[in-house]
Amino acid sequence: MTTTETPPTAAAPAEVPARDDSPAPPAAAPGRPRRFAAGLAALAVLGLGVRLAYLLGWHTPWPLVGDPAAVHAAALRLADGHDYVRTTGLTGPPPPAFVAVLALASRLGLRTVLEHQVVACPLGAGGIVAMGLAARRMAGERVGLIVAALVALSPTVFATDTLLLADTLVVTTTGLLLLAAYRWWDLRTPGAAAWFGAAVGLATLVRPTALVLGAAVALPFAWWRGRAPRRLALPAQLAVAALGLAAVLGPWLLFDVARHQRPAALTGEVEHAVAEANCDTAYHGDATGYRSTACNEPLGRAVDGARAYAGDHEGRAGVVAAARVGRTFGLYQPRDQIERDADDAGREIVLGEIGLVAWYAIGVAGAFGLIGLRRVGRPVFPIVAIVAGVALTSALVYGQTVWRLPAELALAVPAAVSIDAAASAMWANRSRRLAPPAVGIAEPAPGAPPTDTEAPGDPGADVVAKPEDTAPADTAADPPGGLGSAAAGRFAGFDGMRGLAAMGVLVTHVSLHVGFSVRDRTGPYLSRLDVGVAVFFALSGFLLYRPFVARRMDGRPRPPTRDYLRNRFLRIFPGYWLALTILAVVLDVRGRADIQSFGDFVRYYGLLQSYSNATTLGGLQQAWTLTNEVAFYILLPFWAIGAAWLYRRLGPRRAVLTELAVLGAAALGALTLVYQVHSFGNDDVTTGTFDARLHWLPANFHLFVPGMALAVVLEWSRRRERPLWLLEWPRRHPMLCWAGAAACFWAVSTRLDLGFQVGATEPGQAVVKEVLYAGTGFLLVLPVALAGATLPRSLRWLGSRPMVVLGVLSYGIYLWHEGVTDIYRDIFNVPIFNGSIPAALAFTIAGSVAVAAVSYFVVERPALALKDRHRRLFAAWHPVGLPAGAAA
Secondary structure (H helix, E strand, O other): OOOOOOOOOOOOOOOOOOOOOOOOOOOOEOOOHHHHHHHHHHHHHHHHHHHHHHHHHOOOOOOOOHHHHHHHHHHHHHHOOOOOOOOEOOEOOOOHHHHHHHHHHHHOOOOOHHHHHHHHHHHHHHHHHHHHHHHHHHHEHHHHHHHHHHHHHOHHHHHHOOOOOOHHHHHHHHHHHHHHHHHHHHHOOHHHHHHHHHHHHHHHHHOOOHHHHHHHHHHHHHHHHOOOOOOOOHHHHHHHHHHHHHHHHHHHHHHHHHHOOOOOOOOOHHHHHHHHOOOHHHHOHHHOOOOOHHHOOOHHHHHHHHHHHHHHOHHHHHHHHHHHHHHHOOOOOHHHHHHHHHHHHOOOHHHHHHHHHHHHHHHHHHHHHHHHHHHOOOOOHHHHHHHHHHHHHHHHOOOOHHHHHHHHHHHHHHHHHHHHHHHHHHHHOHHHHOOOOOOOOOOOOOOOOOOOOOOOOOOOOOOOOOHHHOOHHHHOOOOOOOOOOHHHHOOOOHHHHHHHHHHHHHHHHHHHHOOHHHHOOOHHHHHOHHHHHHHHHHHHHHHHHHHHHHHHHHOOOOOOHHHHHHHHHHHHHHHHHHHHHHHHHHOOOOOOOOOOOHHHHHHHHOOOHHHOOOOOOOOOHHHHHHHHHHHHHHHHHHHHHHHHHHHHHHOHHHHHHHHHHHHHHHHHHHHHHHHHHHHHOOOEOOOOEOOHHHHOHHHOHHHHHHHHHHHHHHHHHHOOOOOOHHHHHHHHOHHHHHHHHHHHHHHHHHOOOOOOOOOOOOHHHHHHHHHHHHHHHHHHHHHHHHHOOOOOHHHHHHHOHHHHHHHHOHHHHHHHHHHHHHHHHHHOOOOOOOOOHHHHHHHHHHHHHHHHHHHHHHHHHHHHHOOOOOOOOOOOOOOEOOOOOOOO
């Protein structure tokens, strides 16, 4: 909707106060406690089922090694009445809380490793409830349920719950600590302070480093609340919190001192960890920042030796501390750390990889979500303090994945805020996607300028732009698989078109990977479904060029090039960088180690890899199409300048005809280049060599030309007294256009003898293939573009909600699907060109859609919100169902 201002009248004051464009934080909406409780209980049951299924169906039998072995042995000894502090070898006693729970189960007769693992599963489900309640206190009921779902399904969490590690209870204690911290912030009463101290004490019994986290939360609280006295003075509240801490830790410490000759206080593992983390092996080489058994000595001498070694190598301390923090947060040698986790505690490498990707997503979404929490008046210092405390602990001890768990859980709350805000915006704007345009294509007002109803910036925005404010990027098509805001308003079927095109490319690649294209009669057709790329390019040519044409024909100035390029950058690069980093750098799913130097970094992250034969298909193989998109984005403003000059010199009619002729000549030039490269180049699909020139824009410009020509003809037709009959016919008979597209697809699949090969082998064959691809893409796009926001009955399914959602996620599907296929082959040990097409397709589609959704909510949508400089992130988000006293 648009905002109008009433001009001052005679009765109105002459001066109007300046309007504050910064919106006030939205008020918290009332919630539904019973529905929240039911949803949280259901998620806890789901999480318990996931843990038991993983334990009994996948993780058994399981070798008892490392810290889990120490926990199991300590629980049995404590149940049998022996000293808790007695150690096995050099391993110090683990923290007491988890051991005490397992010891109680052992006294009840549950003494085997499997029985202890089964006991740990409901403890993990309790962590789901604790984190859900904490998130509800922090950001409302919806966020609480999202966080509970993340914890229930997180592979990092549910795998830990079956490994017999104390970290099973870390989830619960972290949730209780956050809940108590925010309750103390909201109420500022002695009782709330006491509960916070007790929560810190309980967390310390589970992991002694929680004392650092508790102090990191309490000190900022004292700083900010010390100047706002309320009820009991803050120093007195801090004293009460200390009493709560002592009330929980005191009984254990007294028991430990009274019973044991050599009290362990809370654990002996820290001393052991310090001993293993300070020697040459842990300071240099592949194990830098981790621990090493080469440092092992008798425990007392080892700690002294470790302290002496650290003092003698102070010059290396900064590098080692950074490596330790990097290992914990998955930023330094993540692949090496995953393998060490598998060796030390029996974690599956596959779950480690999935957990690392999930952590990256939570970290990025959490960073954005902190903005949302602050904008509604909720404090973020407890979250930041926990992350900082984890970093400090890692820097002082060593880096490992399990240290990260409290930080990951804390950041899951603002990550859920990002998800909730994105989902709420999409739901709120679902009706705008189907709103009819102000001026239709079939019934334009004579001589009227086009009315663009797209919202600037974020495609989920709730503000409609005026025609004169609409920049070309606001109506632009996105890269293969992308989402353009034009589809949200004028072109109701373009989202569905993008979804179909992305799925076509996915099916082609999966069928090639598993060899189905070779084995089955449908192989020639499946191999040609990559014609979806031609659909993407036709959409880009039409949607990107149309605003330039409209402004030129209306006599308006050309849109600012800087805004246009900024918007295109925000649409392309953030999602691409995320996929490239995870698939090619962190996981390296194809084992090629493409990015090894600064030059490689610039080449791949700058989308320049297609300009060299050695790297043209490196990184993300399908990203060669993005290099064409970027080149087209840069070319388009210059093309528009030339077309505007023609328009001024020749007049409307002659300028349009001349531009169409130039476009045809450019397409012919592109096809000529394709012919020459196949005649004299080194492109040979039979030997697997590819000529980079075939992946440049000059050799693919003919695929953009149909969309550009359609934009010119359509805008010219809209300004005529009578629309061109040439456009009226396909508008009224859309299925005839699609029948023509089917004929082109059948011809390219069966008449050229391409088989299952990716490219052509002969020059003439290559040119005909490109012509048929361009024809298929154009005939598919043509009736949808002419229909605008009112789709004919035969194409109305393209605007359905499932197709719109698929279109929204199509860019992510396009970026991630080949990596997901590689992960499928790695998990199930499927050799290349072998495997079952139904299983591979099911896994790739499900995995690609899931990861694309995460990518969209975490990276792409926040980046799209930056398109409009006048809008703010989370401007419309508000928490729903905050508990009493939790004011926003």
